Structures are given as structure tokens and as C-alpha cells.
Amino acid sequence: MKATFAEGQLLPAPEQELATKVLHIQSKRFYLDVKQNKRGRFIKVAEVGPSGRKSRLLLAMSSALELRDHLTAFSEIYASLGPPNPDNLPEDGKLKSELMVKENRRYYLDLKENSRGRFLRISQTITQGGPRSQIAIPAQGMIEFRDALTDLLEEFGTDDGITFGFKGNLPEAHHMRVENKNFYFDIGQNSRGVYMRVSEVKNNFRTAITIPEKSWSRFRDTFAEYVDKMKDTADPSNESGK
DNA sequence: GCGGCGG
Numbered sequence: 340m341k342a343t344f345a346e347g348q349l350l351p352a353p354e355q356e357l358a359t360k361v362l363h364i365q366s367k368r369f370y371l372d373v374k375q376n377k378r379g380r381f382i383k384v385a386e387v388g389p390s391g392r393k394s395r396l397l398l399a400m401s402s403a404l405e406l407r408d409h410l411t412a413f414s415e416i417y418a419s420l421g422p423p424n425p426d427n428l429p430e431d432g433k434l435k436s437e438l439m440v441k442e443n444r445r446y447y448l449d450l451k452e453n454s455r456g457r458f459l460r461i462s463q464t465i466t467q468g469g470p471r472s473q474i475a476i477p478a479q480g481m482i483e484f485r486d487a488l489t490d491l492l493e494e495f496g497t498d499d500g501i502t503f504g505f506k507g508n509l510p511e512a513h514h515m516r517v518e519n520k521n522f523y524f525d526i527g528q529n530s531r532g533v534y535m536r537v538s539e540v541k542n543n544f545r546t547a548i549t550i551p552e553k554s555w556s557r558f559r560d561t562f563a564e565y566v567d568k569m570k571d572t573a574d575p576s577n578e579s580g581k
Numbered sequence: 582g583c584g585g586c587g588g
Contacts, residue, residue, distance in 0.1 A: 366583050389582065432586080455584045475585050 353377065353536070353547075357495055360487045364480030373491050377527030377536070379499040382491060386474040394474050396463055399499040402441045403488055406448070406461070409437050410485035413450050413459055417478045423452055450478065 357373040357380075370385040382403045385395045398406060416435050428434075432451045439446040445467070449460045459481055462473035476484055512525035521540040526533065527549075535555065538547040550558055 388584080451585070453585055458585060460585070473585095477584085 353538075353545075358491060360491065362480065362483055362487055364483060365477045367477070369474075369476070369480075369484065369487075371487055371491060373495045375529055377525055380495065380529060381499065382488070384474060386476075394472060396461060396472055396474050398446075399441050400492065400495070400497050401499050402439055402444075402446065404492055404497045405439050405441075406446070407485055407488040407492060409439070409448055410459075410481050410488070413437075413448070414478075414481040414485065417450060417457060417481065420457070423457065425452075425454075428452055 354374055354376045357375060359373075360371040362369040362371070366389040368387045370383075370387070372383040372385070374381055374383055380400050382398045382400065383395060384398065385393060387393050413435060420434070432453060433449045434452060434457070435450040437448040439448065443465055445464050447460075447462045447464075449462075451458055451460050457478035459476045459478060460473060461476070462471050464471045510526050512523055515522040515524070519541065523536075523538040523540065525536050525538075527536055528534070531551075533552040535550045535552070536547050537550065538545050
């Protein structure tokens with residue numbers, strides 16, 4: 340993801356954490372974090388293995404909803420399966436597959452079987468053949484995983500905030516240097532609509548206000564009003580009032 | 582207490 344703050348600032352892209360759920364499935368822990376940034380709302384799924392090995396996956400809310408529905412279907416198939424039978428298994432070990440596409444992301448869902456048992460492999464790529472991130476959910480935990488997703492979707496909605504609002508792309512972030520301060524203007528969007536964030540960055544601290552789109556013209560008018568008032572009252576001999 | 586067949 341493109342950084343919001345250029346100019347070598349080491350600030351992370353502003354991101355809000357809305358909720359976290361932790362699932363313990365066999366030897367693994369899964370963290371489901373609902374987050375939002377200026378591009379919208381999403382769920383970060385992190386798998387932590389017993390060795391501490393971590394892998395993560397990002398899902399737009401709409402993809403999380405789609406996954407939730409697939410999980411229902413996958414768990415029904417899993418429930419209908421007989422005992423594992425290595426002799427009667429497809430070469431690739433895949434018992435059922437689904438594909439999800441969201442913008443430039445592809446998610447491959449595979450119910451697989453190996454000597455350890457059955458599991459759902461979810462892998463995500465951005466460009467085909469490019470880097471892949473993946474998690475593996477023990478098949479016994481698919482229902483629990485689905486129920487956790489359902490809870491989060493009910494509480495935080497299924498809308499990414501990307502597909503509505505502005506037609507086309509959002510404007511690029513804008514940077515302005517004033518004396519020793521840096522100001523940034525960026526446009527964001529969430530389920531409540533479009534907003535402009537004005538940030539002041541100084542010594543690696545950021546303060547910001549978030550202005551809903553509906554009020555932009557009032558802000559502009561109020562701003563202009565003050566600029567004009569100050570011009571009217573400015574001492575003409577004082578150049579700094581310009 | 583795992584562990585998930587690639588380039």
C-alpha cells in the first residue's frame with residue numbers, strides 16, 4: 340500500500356483498529372482484526388503457529404462476507420466426507436476449490452488433505468505468479484472461524500467503503516510545507532462516506548482533523564471569510580499580512 | 582502438540 344506521508348516521514352499509514360477476535364484452533368491461534376484506513380474497512384487475519392510462525396491475510400469486508408459463505412459450504416462438504424482415504428485422493432490433495440476475486444486480489448480456497456488431516460488453505464495473490472500469502476485452517480475449526488467472521492460482519496458491516504461514493508479514483512494526497520511544519524491533505528472513504536483529513540506533522544507527531552465531505556464548502560467559505568476579514572483589517576505597511 | 586508438496 341502506498342504510504343500516505345512522503346518526505347521520508349516514518350509514520351505508518353493511519354489505520355484504526357476497530358475490533359479483535361482471537362480463536363484457538365488446535366495448536367494455532369487466529370487473530371481477526373477489523374481495521375480501517377483511508378481506503379476503507381478490512382479484516383486482517385493472522386495465523387500464529389505453535390512455533391510462533393506467523394502468516395497473515397487481508398480481506399475487504401465484502402471478501403470476508405464471501406469467505407463466510409464459502410466456509411458454510413466447505414464445512415458441509417467436510418462434514419459429509421468419510422474417513423480420510425489416501426488411496427482415493429486427487430493428486431493435488433484438493434477435495435474442493437473456490438476462487439474469490441476482489442479488485443486485483445485473488446483468493447484461492449482449497450479444502451485439502453494430507454497425512455496430518457484435513458484443512459482449508461486460503462492463499463492470496465495480487466499478481467499471478469507473484470508473492471503469495473496463505474493461511475491454513477484445520478477443517479475442524481472452519482465453523483468456529485465462520486462464526487467469528489459472522490459476528491464481526493454483523494457488528495462492522497460488509498461494506499469496504501471503496502465501491503461507493505466518488506466515481507473513479509480518489510485524489511492523491513497533497514503535501515504543503517509551511518515554515519517548519521508539514522501539512523498533508525488526503526481524501527479517505529469509509530462506510531460513512533468521504534472525508535478529508537488535514538494533518539499537521541511536526542517532529543514525528545501528527546495531529547489531524549477529519550472533515551466530512553458534506554461540509555467542505557462551508558469550511559472553504561468560512562476559511563475565505565477569515566482570510567478576507569484579515570485582509571481588510573491588515574496594516575498595509577506590514578508585508579507579513581499578505 | 583502438531584502441520585499443511587516449490588521452483
